Amino acid sequence: MTESGLDLWEVFVRARRGLSHQHVGSLHAPDAEVALRRARDLYTRRGEGVSIWVVPSGAVSASDPGEKEPYFTPARDKDYRYPTYYELPREVRGL
Amino acid sequence: MTTLAETGSEIGGGTGIGTADSGTRSRFEELIAADERVEPRDAMPEAYRATLIRQIAQHAHSEIIGMQPEGNWLTRAPSLRRKAILLAKVQDEAGHGLYLYAAAETLGVSRTEMMDALHTGRQRYSSIFNYPTLTWADVGAIGWLVDGAAIVNQIPLTRCSYGPYARAMVRVCQEESFHQRQGYESLYALAHGTESQRAMAQDAIDRWWWPSLMMFGPPDTASTHSSKSSAWKIKRHSNDELRQRFVDLCVPQAEVLGLSLPDPDLRLNEATGHYEYGEIDWSEFKAVLDGDGPCNRQRMERRVAAHSEGQWVRDAAAAYQAKRAGAQR
Numbered sequence: 024m025t026e027s028g029l030d031l032w033e034v035f036v037r038a039r040r041g042l043s044h045q046h047v048g049s050l051h052a053p054d055a056e057v058a059l060r061r062a063r064d065l066y067t068r069r070g071e072g073v074s075i076w077v078v079p080s081g082a083v084s085a086s087d088p089g090e091k092e093p094y095f096t097p098a099r100d101k102d103y104r105y106p107t108y109y110e111l112p113r114e115v116r117g118l
Numbered sequence: 119m120t121t122l123a124e125t126g127s128e129i130g131g132g133t134g135i136g137t138a139d140s141g142t143r144s145r146f147e148e149l150i151a152a153d154e155r156v157e158p159r160d161a162m163p164e165a166y167r168a169t170l171i172r173q174i175a176q177h178a179h180s181e182i183i184g185m186q187p188e189g190n191w192l193t194r195a196p197s198l199r200r201k202a203i204l205l206a207k208v209q210d211e212a213g214h215g216l217y218l219y220a221a222a223e224t225l226g227v228s229r230t231e232m233m234d235a236l237h238t239g240r241q242r243y244s245s246i247f248n249y250p251t252l253t254w255a256d257v258g259a260i261g262w263l264v265d266g267a268a269i270v271n272q273i274p275l276t277r278c279s280y281g282p283y284a285r286a287m288v289r290v291c292q293e294e295s296f297h298q299r300q301g302y303e304s305l306y307a308l309a310h311g312t313e314s315q316r317a318m319a320q321d322a323i324d325r326w327w328w329p330s331l332m333m334f335g336p337p338d339t340a341s342t343h344s345s346k347s348s349a350w351k352i353k354r355h356s357n358d359e360l361r362q363r364f365v366d367l368c369v370p371q372a373e374v375l376g377l378s379l380p381d382p383d384l385r386l387n388e389a390t391g392h393y394e395y396g397e398i399d400w401s402e403f404k405a406v407l408d409g410d411g412p413c414n415r416q417r418m419e420r421r422v423a424a425h426s427e428g429q430w431v432r433d434a435a436a437a438y439q440a441k442r443a444g445a446q447r
Contacts, residue, residue: 041155041281074157103203104210109299112306115374117367118266118299 031080032058034065036072044076052077150351155281158224166350170280171225172241173352175232178218179243182236183417185211187251188260196254203300204257210293217286224282237422245403246333248411255308255315255322261301263323263330263368269294270364271334279351302371309375316377323372324380331395332403334361340400362392369393 029051035044047066052058058077067075086094102108111118146162149155156162185208192208195201219229235241246264251257272294275287308319335341335357347353355363369386372379383396405411 037157040149040157041284043285101202101206103199103300104206104293104296106295106299108296109303111299111302112374115302115371118302118371 029053030058032062032077033080033083034058034062035076035078036062036066037074038072040073044074047071049080150279150349153351154279155284156279157281165346167225169347169350169352170283171222171227173347174218174222174225174283175227175235175241176243178215178222178232179236179241180247181211181215181218183243183247183421186417186420187247187249187413188257190251191254191257194254195257200304207261207297207300210297214290214293217289218283221280221282221286233425237418237425239409239418242407243417244333245406245411246329247417248406248414249325249329250412252325253318253322255305255318256326258301258304258308258319259322259326261297261299262305262371263301263326264333265294265297265301266368267330267333267364269298270360270367274354274360277354283352302375305377306375309377319375320377323377327380328398328402329406331361331365331398332400334358334364336400336403337398365393365395 030053031049032052032055033049034047036047037044050058050061050065052061055077059075062075062077066072098104146156146160146166149160156166188204188211189208192201192204195204219232222232223229232241236243251260269291272287272291276284276291278284278287305319305323308315310316338344338356338358341357344353344356348356365384369379369384381396383394385394386392387394406414409415
C-alpha cells in the first residue's frame, strides 16, 4: 500500500511473439484488471508490446543488492565456463 | 482479464489451456504461416501440443541422463583443471534439463508426469547416452562429437515455432559452445601427447563417431515424425540435412586433431562440396533404442534410484512449504 492507498504493480511487456516478457516499470492500481488497463495506457502507447503481465510488487522476491559480490562472484571467476577460455589451433573452423 | 494460473503460463504449469476448434485452428495456422511464434496462451491443435511435449520432454530427459556417462569420470579427471571443467559441464547439463522441463510445463504437463514417463519407459532419451565411457578420452570425444551433434541439432530449434522451447534453446546453445570446445581441446592435448594417449583418443573417436551420426535420427525416408513437425515449423531441417552439416564440420576438424574418423568411405564430393559417408548401421540404432544398448539398464536403474533416494528431499520441501503456508494464515 502507498500513501494514495493503491497497490503497486510491476509491469512486464512482451515486445513481440517469440520474446519473453520484460520488466518495463511499475504503476499504482486498485486491482489487477485496472492495473492491466493502466499498463496498456502507460507502457504501450507506441505499440511496444503484444502482451502484458502485471504482478503485485509485494509478490516479487528480490536478491539483496548488498550481497551482490558473494551472490554472483563465484560464477564469474569460473572462467572455464566461457568458450573463449579454450585455446584451439588457429586453423580449426566451426567450433 | 484472466490470471495465468487459469490458463497455464510460462511461469508455472496449469490446466484448461484452450484446445483448437475450427476458429482457433485457423488462427494457429495463420501464426505458423506468418512464421510467428506460438506462445503458451495461444490455442493450438492437440497434436501440436502432444508432439511438443514428447519432443521437449525427451530432450530434457536426455540432458539429465546425459550427466551419467560424463559423471563417471568426475572423480578420475587427470587434473584439477579438467575436473573443474567437467564439473561445470555436468552442472550445465542439469541446468539444461531444468530449462527444458520448465518449457514443457508451459504446455500443461507436470514435472511429475514427465519424470514418471521417463522412469516407466513411456518417454525416451537420446540413445547416445546408452554407450559407456570407457576411458578419459571419451569425455573429450563426447564434448567434440556428441555435443557438436547436439549443437547442429539445436541451433535451428532456436527458431522453432513454440516460443518457450525456442527461448530455452537460445540459452542452451550459448552454454553448449564451451562444452564442445573443452572436448576438442582435451582431445587435441591427448592427440599431441604420448603414443598411448594418442591411441586412447583415436579409440574414443572410433567408438563415438557412428553413434554420433545416429543422433540425428533415422534417414529421411524412414523418419516417422518429420513431416508434421516440418509443417508446424518445429523442425526446420531434415535429419539427413543436419547429419550432412555435422559431417562437413567434423572432417576438417578431425584433420586438425591429426586423428582419423572410422569410415573408409568418407570422401569429399568435389561437385557438391559435401563429404560422402558410409552406410550407417541402423540395426544397431534400433537395438539401442529398443533397450539393448550397452548401458540402457544401468542408466535407468541409476536414474530411478537417484529419484527414489531423493524422495525425502521432496517430502521435506513439501512439509516446509505447508508449514510456511500454515504460518501465514
